[in-house]
Structures are given as structure tokens and as C-alpha cells.
Amino acid sequence: MLRGKTLLDKLFQGKTLLALVVGLVPLFLFPTMTVLDFRNTLYVDMELHYGGKVLLLGVLVALLVYSAYREQTATGKWPLVDGVLLAFVGWTFLTALLSEHRLTGLFGWPWRWQGAFTHLLYLGVFTFAAHHGRGAAARGRLLDAAFLAGAVTALVVVAVYLGAPPLEVTVGGTDFKVGSPIGNRNFLGSYLCMLALAAMFRHLQDRSGSKRHFLLTVLLFAGLLVSQTRGAWLGFAAALPVMLFLLRGEWRRIRKGFLALLGSFLLVAVLLDWAGAGRLGSRIDNALDQVEMAQAGDVAQLGTSRLYIYQRSLEVFLANPVFGTGPDNLAHHIQVSEEDNETYFGGGVVAILDKAHSEYLEYAATLGLPGLLLYLWFAGRLVLGAIRRKDRLDPVQWGALAGAGGYLLQATFNIGTIGVLPVFYFLAGLLKKGGTEGMQGKEQTDQMLETPEDA
Numbered sequence: 001m002l003r004g005k006t007l008l009d010k011l012f013q014g015k016t017l018l019a020l021v022v023g024l025v026p027l028f029l030f031p032t033m034t035v036l037d038f039r040n041t042l043y044v045d046m047e048l049h050y051g052g053k054v055l056l057l058g059v060l061v062a063l064l065v066y067s068a069y070r071e072q073t074a075t076g077k078w079p080l081v082d083g084v085l086l087a088f089v090g091w092t093f094l095t096a097l098l099s100e101h102r103l104t105g106l107f108g109w110p111w112r113w114q115g116a117f118t119h120l121l122y123l124g125v126f127t128f129a130a131h132h133g134r135g136a137a138a139r140g141r142l143l144d145a146a147f148l149a150g151a152v153t154a155l156v157v158v159a160v161y162l163g164a165p166p167l168e169v170t171v172g173g174t175d176f177k178v179g180s181p182i183g184n185r186n187f188l189g190s191y192l193c194m195l196a197l198a199a200m201f202r203h204l205q206d207r208s209g210s211k212r213h214f215l216l217t218v219l220l221f222a223g224l225l226v227s228q229t230r231g232a233w234l235g236f237a238a239a240l241p242v243m244l245f246l247l248r249g250e251w252r253r254i255r256k257g258f259l260a261l262l263g264s265f266l267l268v269a270v271l272l273d274w275a276g277a278g279r280l281g282s283r284i285d286n287a288l289d290q291v292e293m294a295q296a297g298d299v300a301q302l303g304t305s306r307l308y309i310y311q312r313s314l315e316v317f318l319a320n321p322v323f324g325t326g327p328d329n330l331a332h333h334i335q336v337s338e339e340d341n342e343t344y345f346g347g348g349v350v351a352i353l354d355k356a357h358s359e360y361l362e363y364a365a366t367l368g369l370p371g372l373l374l375y376l377w378f379a380g381r382l383v384l385g386a387i388r389r390k391d392r393l394d395p396v397q398w399g400a401l402a403g404a405g406g407y408l409l410q411a412t413f414n415i416g417t418i419g420v421l422p423v424f425y426f427l428a429g430l431l432k433k434g435g436t437e438g439m440q441g442k443e444q445t446d447q448m449l450e451t452p453e454d455a
Contacts (some may be wrong), residue, residue, distance in 0.1 A: 017063050026419045088378055095326050109328040158222050191423065192232070202398065321369055331354035336351050382404070
């Protein structure tokens with residue numbers, strides 16, 4: 001522990017900076033201009049949701065490194081870096097440098113910014129979450145910072161869904177209507193899916209009797225519903241039975257709380273569908289219509305033509321199975337014909353397919369099979385390791401396991417983005433230790449002793 005802290009130390013403590021990563025980055029809006037010359041067309045665009053978040057995350061991670069350096073000078077200890085994640089990030093840099101479009105590989109496709117350098121920032125978030133999340137009290141405070149940002153986001157999107165005017169911003173003559181700080185509703189869905197699951201199982205494993213996380217879960221679930229993102233709905237629904245199976249030995253204790261949440265979810269869904277003139281139900285009806293069309297032979301239109309996108313992305317992977325296209329380089333390798341554009345995207349301006357709409361297929365196509373396997377190794381080892389040590393997880397880690405697991409499930413139908421992935425790597429970092437230091441037995445997990453780092 002650092003002693004004789006200066007004002008600078010107090011302003012830039014690692015835990016404070018990490019709380020800003022998960023509590024401020026998702027909410028941060030900052031105008032950035034993009035100019036792109038792509039296939040003989042000049043694109044000029046200004047946006048609020050993505051470029052600014054990358055810049056803020058970069059500043060915060062740099063300050064975390066500085067904070068770690070100051071801690072190292074006092075204690076002689078550096079945060080431990082996960083070897084598999086480091087190898088994965090190293091592979092992103094290698095494939096970026098081997099790519100035809102190195103700048104895109106290093107910094108990311110405009111409006112996405114998921115290049116090798118951004119993955120390096122995610123490595124920083126994971127590393128410092130594992131380092132500063134030692135001890136139940138520290139984990140709880142950090143997770144609450146993520147929940148606060150999630151609650152603000154959920155309140156905003158529910159209010160807009162119910163008819164409140166979105167935030168109107170004018171920058172450089174461009175008018176913006178901001179209905180969500182996360183951006184695209186698919187990204188919003190993955191963000192709220194993750195946090196709703198984290199809050200839910202944080203609540204179910206909390207023996208204090210507090211209703212704070214119960215109310216938070218209901219609010220986040222409402223936000224998830226109004227995102228109208230079916231892939232995130234599926235991820236949430238798939239995670240529930242898995243988590244309940246892991247907690248099957250504690251069913252009697254958590255049964256009442258789970259059923260209360262389930263009833264609240266049903267009530268919220270009915271009320272929001274009624275208030276939204278059936279918009280939530282229409283999303284389900286649309287999905288059922290797509291299934292009927294698929295049974296009639298039109299399979300490619302499933303999931304808003306995602307099977308067509310999956311097919312084209314798979315073709316890119318098969319053509320580049322080892323090194324891929326380079327991070328975030330998919331758009332350079334998929335060209336949509338006018339006929340396909342009319343069939344699958346309704347005509348008009350020819351679609352640019354810059355994402356595979358599946359995180360796993362995205363990594364396969366852009367990083368090759370080695371990149372995908374490294375990511376699966378990192379994520380699988382982390383989740384399975386936590387499951388093996390589940391009797392020693394505290395309530396916060398149960399929430400982190402549910403949130404990270406839910407994200408990985410919904411990522412089958414969705415892609416990562418700068419407003420969401422820092423929170424995923426944060427939750428993953430809270431699982432790094434796998435259990436709670438110095439305590440044994442699930443009956444003691446709500447009475448964890450703080451480690452010296454929490455003092």
C-alpha cells in the first residue's frame with residue numbers, strides 16, 4: 001500500500017481511474033470527424049458515440065499505467081498480465097502489420113475503431129480490473145460504478161421509448177438526436193444484457209436483504225427490452241438456465257428472489273409493450289415471420305439478412321484462414337453487388353459490410369483461426385475456471401460471471417464495440433482470481449475480509 005500520498009496520487013488512484021473506465025466511458029459523447037475515401041466514394045461524417053470513447057479510454061488507461069508505475073516505485077510490484085490475452089493482443093498487431101490495410105488494422109475501421117491498439121487498451125482494462133479488484137469490498141465498489149452508468153443508460157432509453165424527446169446536439173452544423181449514449185441499438189442491447197445479468201445474480205447471491213440490486217436489475221431489464229435487440233434477448237434468456245444450474249444447490253435460498261424478479265420482468269414487459277403500442281411484441285412477430293420465410297426456402301433473410309452476412313464473412317475466412325484480413329478490415333474484402341443489395345438490404349445506397357455480426361466469426365475472418373482460438377482460450381479458461389471454483393465466488397464475482405457469460409452468449413449474434421467491450425473486460429478481470437482470498441465456503445461469501453489493497 002502506498003504511504004504519504006500526494007495530491008496527484010489521490011486524484012489518480014488506480015481504483016478511481018478504473019471506476020471512470022466503466023462508469024464514464026459508456027456515457028461519454030464527444031464529436032469526432034471521419035473522412036474516408038472508399039471505393040471511389042468520399043465519406044465525410046461526424047459522430048458522437050465511438051471515436052470520443054476510444055480517446056477517453058486511451059487517456060484513462062495511460063493514467064492507469066502511470067498509477068501502476070507510481071505504485072511499483074513504492075511497493076516493487078507490477079500488475080500481472082494474463083499471458084493468453086497478451087498473446088491474443090499480440091496476434092492482432094501481427095495480423096494488422098501483415099494486412100493490406102495496415103492503418104485500418106492498427107486503428108480500426110472508421111465508426112468502429114476496433115483495431116489492434118484498441119485491443120491493447122482492453123488488455124489494460126482487464127489487467128487493472130484483476131489488479132485493483134482484489135477483495136470483495138473493492139470489487140463491489142467498482143461494479144457499482146458500472147451499474148451506475150448502466151442505470152443512467154437504461155433510464156434514458158426507457159424515457160425515449162416512452163415518448164420523451166432525445167437529446168438534441170448541434171456540432172459544426174450537424175444536428176444529432178441522441179437516444180442512447182451507447183449508440184446503435186445492437187450495442188445497447190449487448191451492454192444492458194451484460195449488466196442486467198450481473199445485477200440479477202449479484203442480487204440473488206447477496207444475503208444482506210438489500211433491495212437495491214433488485215430494483216437495479218428490473219431497471220436494466222427494462223432498458224434491455226426497449227433496446228429491441230433480439231440477439232441480446234436470446235443471450236439473456238440463454239444465460240438464465242445456465243446460471244441457475246450452477247446455483248442448483250442453493251435453489252431453496254434464491255427461489256423466492258428469482259421468482260420475484262421473474263414476475264417483475266413479466267409485468268415490465270407487458271407494461272412496456274402496452275405503452276409502446278405493441279412494438280416489443282412486433283419484434284417477436286417479425287422473428288416468427290422470418291422463421292416461416294426460412295421454412296419456405298428464403299433462409300438468408302433470417303435475422304435481418306444476417307445469414308447472408310455470415311455467408312460472406314465465412315467466405316472471407318476461408319480465403320484467409322491463418323492471418324485473416326487484419327483487425328476491423330472486413331469491409332475491404334466484401335463487396336455487395338447491386339442485386340444482393342436489392343435482395344437483402346432493400347436497395348438504395350449499396351451496403352458496406354464492415355462487421356460479421358457475430359464476434360466469433362468476426363475474429364475468424366479478421367484474425368484467422370489462431371486469433372479466434374486464442375480468444376476462445378482466454379474467455380473459456382476464465383469462465384470455466386470461475387465455474388470450477390464457484391463455491392468460493394463472492395456475490396460480486398457471481399454477478400461478473402453472469403454478465404461476462406451473458407455477453408459471450410449474445411456475441412454469437414452481435415459484435416463488440418467501444419462502449420461495451422471495456423465493461424466486458426472489466427467483468428472478466430474481476431473473475432481473474434477465481435475466488436476470494438483467505439475464505440472458504442459459500443456460506444461465508446458475504447462476510448469477506450478486505451485484503452490490504454482494500455484498506
